[in-house]
Amino acid sequence: MLEVSHISKSFGSKNVLQDVSLTFEENKIYGLLGRNGAGKSTLLNIITNRIFPDTGEVKIDSENVNDNDAKLGLMFLMSEVNLYPNGSTLNQIIADTELIYGSFDYAFAKKLAQKFELDLTSKFGKLSTGYNSIFKLILALSVPVKFVLLDEPVLGLDANHREMFYSELIQSYTDHPRTFIISTHLIEEVANLISDVIVLDEGRTMLDQPVEEVLAKTHSVVGPETDVTAYTKGLNVIGHDNIGTIRVDYVYGDLDDRQLPDTVKISNFDLQKLFIFLTNQFEGSRHYEN
Amino acid sequence: MLEVSHISKSFGSKNVLQDVSLTFEENKIYGLLGRNGAGKSTLLNIITNRIFPDTGEVKIDSENVNDNDAKLGLMFLMSEVNLYPNGSTLNQIIADTELIYGSFDYAFAKKLAQKFELDLTSKFGKLSTGYNSIFKLILALSVPVKFVLLDEPVLGLDANHREMFYSELIQSYTDHPRTFIISTHLIEEVANLISDVIVLDEGRTMLDQPVEEVLAKTHSVVGPETDVTAYTKGLNVIGHDNIGTIRVDYVYGDLDDRQLPDTVKISNFDLQKLFIFLTNQFEGSRHYEN
Numbered sequence: 001m002l003e004v005s006h007i008s009k010s011f012g013s014k015n016v017l018q019d020v021s022l023t024f025e026e027n028k029i030y031g032l033l034g035r036n037g038a039g040k041s042t043l044l045n046i047i048t049n050r051i052f053p054d055t056g057e058v059k060i061d062s063e064n065v066n067d068n069d070a071k072l073g074l075m076f077l078m079s080e081v082n083l084y085p086n087g088s089t090l091n092q093i094i095a096d097t098e099l100i101y102g103s104f105d106y107a108f109a110k111k112l113a114q115k116f117e118l119d120l121t122s123k124f125g126k127l128s129t130g131y132n133s134i135f136k137l138i139l140a141l142s143v144p145v146k147f148v149l150l151d152e153p154v155l156g157l158d159a160n161h162r163e164m165f166y167s168e169l170i171q172s173y174t175d176h177p178r179t180f181i182i183s184t185h186l187i188e189e190v191a192n193l194i195s196d197v198i199v200l201d202e203g204r205t206m207l208d209q210p211v212e213e214v215l216a217k218t219h220s221v222v223g224p225e226t227d228v229t230a231y232t233k234g235l236n237v238i239g240h241d242n243i244g245t246i247r248v249d250y251v252y253g254d255l256d257d258r259q260l261p262d263t264v265k266i267s268n269f270d271l272q273k274l275f276i277f278l279t280n281q282f283e284g285s286r287h288y289e290n
Numbered sequence: 291m292l293e294v295s296h297i298s299k300s301f302g303s304k305n306v307l308q309d310v311s312l313t314f315e316e317n318k319i320y321g322l323l324g325r326n327g328a329g330k331s332t333l334l335n336i337i338t339n340r341i342f343p344d345t346g347e348v349k350i351d352s353e354n355v356n357d358n359d360a361k362l363g364l365m366f367l368m369s370e371v372n373l374y375p376n377g378s379t380l381n382q383i384i385a386d387t388e389l390i391y392g393s394f395d396y397a398f399a400k401k402l403a404q405k406f407e408l409d410l411t412s413k414f415g416k417l418s419t420g421y422n423s424i425f426k427l428i429l430a431l432s433v434p435v436k437f438v439l440l441d442e443p444v445l446g447l448d449a450n451h452r453e454m455f456y457s458e459l460i461q462s463y464t465d466h467p468r469t470f471i472i473s474t475h476l477i478e479e480v481a482n483l484i485s486d487v488i489v490l491d492e493g494r495t496m497l498d499q500p501v502e503e504v505l506a507k508t509h510s511v512v513g514p515e516t517d518v519t520a521y522t523k524g525l526n527v528i529g530h531d532n533i534g535t536i537r538v539d540y541v542y543g544d545l546d547d548r549q550l551p552d553t554v555k556i557s558n559f560d561l562q563k564l565f566i567f568l569t570n571q572f573e574g575s576r577h578y579e580n
Binding site for chain 2: 034035036037128130156157158159160161162163185186187188272275276279280
């Protein structure tokens, strides 16, 4: 179990993370969502000891990870920042990675490189944005760690490569269950992949729940304007659309047993839409759960 | 009308574009889709005279655009490449852009900057990836051109900013109809925005049709494996899924009047899925329309 307790971090006068506490359980796939600047990358860097928090701590199985090589070796962070020398071949970087992590699934890495048509004798510095991501994903899926942290894993990938990555991730997870933490702006594409969703907003935890429970609380209420607004009165309406005389109210939370008029229809809406409404500064007050 | 006739272009031994001919009509929104490396950016750069084709020509209203300032002034290309000096403020870049294009919709640009929370007194070089895109989008929507070409417009934008951009684009198009050509990897997000879809594949035109017509030809055929394969025999099956004993065949093309078994259900599938199947090298032979 990976525990993040009361982490705060400022850069200059900007409070990037404010008292964030989270628990990542074994063999779950977490989606870490947030606006640009919400603190996602900072959190992933703090978890893996690349930068240090002002206050708070990170523990694996109750042991602080700080300067703790045994615990740090259980985590791998794939991030946008390039840590590898441009002049090294991909094979050399794989060999160096094995030195750090003790073993490496060469067979799997080769199979993935073939599927993605990546030549492992290429130099790292020569890779396009898309292939840079692909190579780092191959590393992340081939190291023997318990916690795989992916920061914007599909940046620059075309639709085919994204789909291939998601399906390889599921296969790899099925073969060797472990914990994934995936930070991404392509929310709908991971909605069926993740078991739990965490939303950071301006450095604070806004949501931390199983996806199924979150989606069960989304209700789009569609019908004639007066009927819809009468029905949703007092409910937690987080956004709305108007299409001519038809109104859609987006509700987040449990519906009580109020009477539904025949003219009004209710269905669920998707995770990306929920995220946008919850984190949109123009939709009025924010709706924190924690 | 913007016409691209028989454009070919090689870089070294690589044929990036091979005899591409396309017509962009006035006041339509085109989606220009393709795998990484399919030639989309090269085509957009050739159209706007930033690079020159080996053969072929680009015309606006029957006049070649080559070194033709009057015609080139009718087009604006927003691309990933940064053409602006890092030390300039955004306001200075706007003033320079107005010098080139003759006028600039300051009121609209200011409104957008406010909505996206972009400070126009910032220096261009200080913008994050997301805000770099946002600023270039504001320029693209505020110049008085007939053809707006957008290359990966939402790169680095979070879900809220992407949705805001799509809705501002529709509003701007409604207020001042003109032609948009949008190249993007986020196909599902633009599927409802574009009127026509162009797919480039390895430098050639694979598809060039109204979205509605394209989607009407997509059929996912779901049911017990033997019933499905018997039904789709002879049809243009471009992909399939197996979920236990259930099979899904993805058909692209017209269905004839063959008898549908009761066990089999047919519905349409989405543009991103179609794109992936059509351009996937692992799904066997390719399916060209032109």
